[in-house]
Amino acid sequence: MKPSKRKARIKFDPIVASVITAKLANITREMGETMLRTSRSPIFSESRDFVTAVFDSRNRLIAQSTYIPVLLGSLPCAMDAVTARYRDACEGDLFLLNDPYVGNTHIPDLTVLKPVFNSGKLTFWVVNKGHHADLGGAGIAGYNPDARTVFDEGLRLPPTRLFSRDKRIDEVWNLLLSNVRNRELVQGDLLCQIGATRLGELALHQLLERYDHREVEHAIALELEATRTQMEKAIALIPDGSYSAERPLDFRDPSLPQPRIRLKITVKNKHAAFDYFGTDAEVPGFLNSSYANTVSSSWQALLGALGKDVRMNHGSYEAISVAAPEGTLVNARDPAPTTACTVVTCAAIVEATWLALADAIPDRIQACWGKWCGPHTEGFNPRTRRRFVSIHHFCKGGGGATEGIDGWNHVGPISSMGGARAPDPERHEMTCPYFLEAYEYLRDSGGPGKWRGGLGVRYRFRVLTDNVQFVAAGGGLRPETATFGTAGGCAAPLSILMLERTGGASERLDVNRRYVLNHGDVVEILANGGGGFGDPLARDPEAVLKDVIDGIVSAESARRDYGVAVETTSRIVDRAETARLRSGAKNNGSAEKRKAEFNQREREITTEEENNAKA
């Protein structure tokens, strides 16, 4: 079995297919490693906000490494847009795209696409996309809460050729870099994206030297078919039928109601159709979703419930369809702004999907994850004499609980599904003008349930310079947008953002609003945990005791929410008192009623604090 290039008759075998598909997957990982290790902005290297993929010449997604799940379904739209515009792609070309109205997600996500040729014939594309610190405009790390059009969000790049036959087109390069504030970061990250595509191209050339192109095509066909079957099997876990839910978004304008996403999922013949008919119209602000983001988020939502082993390629992508009416929140029209869609709108889509399916496949659905409300900041650091851009992935929410498993602590946002890495506090202080005062789990932040929601965090930092731009693009601050529990589990408490001005009073901050921070200001964020699963009164009292000993559930909450009496000094459960508490609580009403009471109490606490803050 000496390997040799088979010339004449090809005997396709499943073994070669396995070898070839493993190599294609490996190539996307190699590209990812390069981006992770060499980028300049913490958004790539610390948070891992990017995706890498290989497409074939028919624009089919063949292999993909998704570091941030929200991007996983967005590349096919980008591929279609670039190949529609450029039918003359040559060897050595490289293209850019960030226009949300021509196949991209949002302005800060820059897609880099490079065609790969085999003996003069276009055979593959290597593609990667990552969130840049700045692509022009008035955004903070790309997020501009005041944007009223896409033009306020940054430079708009339709499919654009950056390299022609291995030669860089300096006009494009200079044009792009002249429009950004953080030139050093953007240039560094663009270089690393290009470097990654070069490595991808090299590896594909080696593959094509080794195997006959017919073997490669055959392997791809097999892989896509196997994946399609995988995905269909996953979808078949949902009984045929239609399932509906709606979720609101945190919209800061008090004169307007919170806009809502309305979703109906129809499962039939192993196919899942997402229909967003009835979703509210697009809003003046950056919460609107591009079509690519809506498709991607829908796919992600379904995979998040069912797709443990499903590969993310054209085969699984084909098994869902998305209908999103134009001019709504989920398919905005040019020139509506869209930057927050990969976080806020994505979360609402995932939540609506899980809520819709919660009764159909209760044991597979996770309760709502803690809502992202972390700061995006930008400014100049006098200590390093450099500009900095930071997404504070410290204040992660907790994961939602599911049957048999407590939620993961400190894991959000849901758009990343645990793929976004928290920065290192020491590296963070070395690059940004902040002094961290606290970064720890937040007690009682997980939604009570038989299985408790994961913990959110308390994150507190002091600002060491003036004129820092701040926006928390996110949600979960309002009772309507709070997390939810499933199967009788409770929601997590609402998140709270506070700003303590030097020598001044504390001020409650809102999400999706711009603030300017100055020297001495202190920001404190109490990020909520995930929702609970199942009736908290059914939680094992020993598990509650353990949480109390570890200081993540208070003795009061144990008593009030779980009906468990804990003797804190001797560290034992008072069995008799617990039985009394639990039967009393049960006599007091159904699990649903108790859950409503818990959620109502949380709202009242919030309102009370709100009043205090106003006073």
Added chain:
Amino acid sequence: MANRPAIGAANWREPLYLGVDVGGTFSDFFLVERGGRSSTFKHFSTPDDPSQGVLEGLRAMGASLGFAEHDFIRRIARIVHGTTIATNALITGRTAKTGFLTTAGFRDIANMRRGLRPSPFDGKLRPPAPLVPRHLIAEVDERVDCEGAVVRELDRESVKAAVERLLAEGVESLAVSLLFSFLNPAHEQIVAEVVRDAAKKAYLSTSHEVLPQIGAYERHCTTIINAKVGPVIDGYLEKLSTALAREGFAGELYIMQSNGGVGSLASIRRTPVNTLLSGPAAGPTAAGVFAGKHPGVLVGDMGGTSFEVSLIQRGVVSLTNEREVGGYRVATPGLRIHSIGAGGGSIAWAEEGKILRVGPASAGALPGPACYGKGGNKATVTDAQLVLGYLNPGAFLGGRFRLNPDLAASAVSAVGAPLGLSVEETAAGIYRIVNANMAGAIRVVTIQEGIDPRDHLLVMGGGAGPIHAAEIAAELGIRDVLIPRVGAVMCAYGMLMADFHHHYIRSLIRPLRNGVEAEIRRALDEMTKEARNRSDAGALSLRPTLDVRYTGQFHEVEIPLADLDAKKITAAFHARHESLYGYADPAGEVELVNVRLHSTAGTKKPARIRIGKDGGVKKSFKETRKVFFAGKFAAAPVYDGATLGAGARLQGPCVVEYPDTAVVVQPYCRAQLDGGGNFRLALGL
């Protein structure tokens, strides 16, 4: 279970050296004497108390070699020991009850996993158990800033209270890691004093000693793991050395470290976290001996469940700080050993009835491959080897354990039938796929690092390795393969050939410009002093390196420090970055992050193994049997490896059998034995 016939105790010339590699199922022993005569031995491990298995094995080995009772152990001058005890303790959770002291406001960092969940779409994935339960974490009121300045003084009284609280919880070990202690360890030193005053017996681990480098999560975790395994290793080494002494052992006992070097007991007790790769880390050392001055060497070790691969470039084994053990982060330098689930026990299966896959699940030792006849009915790689004729059912483990070819064939057939493949096609497929998987693992350490495997020599060991070596090499375009005579116990052998290795690090975060040289020099001087004070070190060889990056990057590239000249260092960095990642940024500002010093001190080594000249391969001819080569079965010669001598040449296709493995010489290979009895395969690709 001696693999060689007894030659009589009198014939062993002192000093004797012994390598002992304790694995999950077997403990491997490799004995060598001054003149180069050697013997291998395998004995069942005793996981509940591994020292017992070591002692039993030693006695049994001595007896099998004709030594009088107690005479064998007494005559051994040095034992080098690889142990999985720390790894097992960590994976099974049987570690010391450990308390953690850290900066107030930041107590959960070590348990926060940096917010990652390894599998985004697995909604049923259970979170890992906390590295330290939260109630065993105590906060210390203090703070050092990012320039190393104290911004909040440490209150000694509050530390006392914290330590007392943890001791009252019953902790037997304490870890201390504070923010920015790598820039200013003063506070950690005070906490350490308080701990020593309050609890003389408790094990203590501080981050500025274990891993003084940036990255709170990584530093915390490593320090905590060091504290958790410390008492376990301490207890084990105490027990082992006492037992050995009781048997009359008066020689030296060294322990294999994750970095491929050995350490004295005193060193190991200070940083037991460095034994987490204790066994496999000896593989590259062994390979290095055989590979000589070859500029690029790949080392593969294929056992029952896993395949380990590593890379040696210009004599240096690459190190990594990015390992995880049992899901927990360990950031001290260890050999870059990449491991995948591919071994003799790997199970073959048909996904969706369409694609044949192999592994990562393994049949393990029990029930084991179908052909073991221990009740396993799943087709494994070993079953495929048997169907293909590579293994001789009667010669497995020197003939002590008979394999059942019928059971192998029916298991393999059951996997292939839904794919429309015959037994032979399926077996050939399993063989090819597992080879491709192993080649993929080699890609990770080569191509993914910007290194072309084709320029490398592949050294292949492990019980199953020699059966697969040529095909893995062919898959990657490698033309040169070496199969050591001691291949099946390669790690036990490597332990005897290892030197003392230790690593030192200083953070020095600043632009790489003229003037920085003096600071680098100062850091190196300091670390050199530390290295010279180390108890086990004799004459030192020191290798300085620098961690460098473009300002603003978050990851560094480690480059050797040749000339202490900022310009030259910068140029070397650009070149390395280009080769690793496909681009350089010559106009970008370059920043120094860490200065490292790698120290090596030589150990006394036994002579190389030598075998006699070959008297003609015909004498070693055993039989002709049907073996699968080049896509079909054909009659192929089989040789007895034990009787082949130096200089013997063989042309593929053929099989060479040893008591513990078989070398499969593919039709496109020429094989030649060197003076050490090692196979060198030349691939005619």
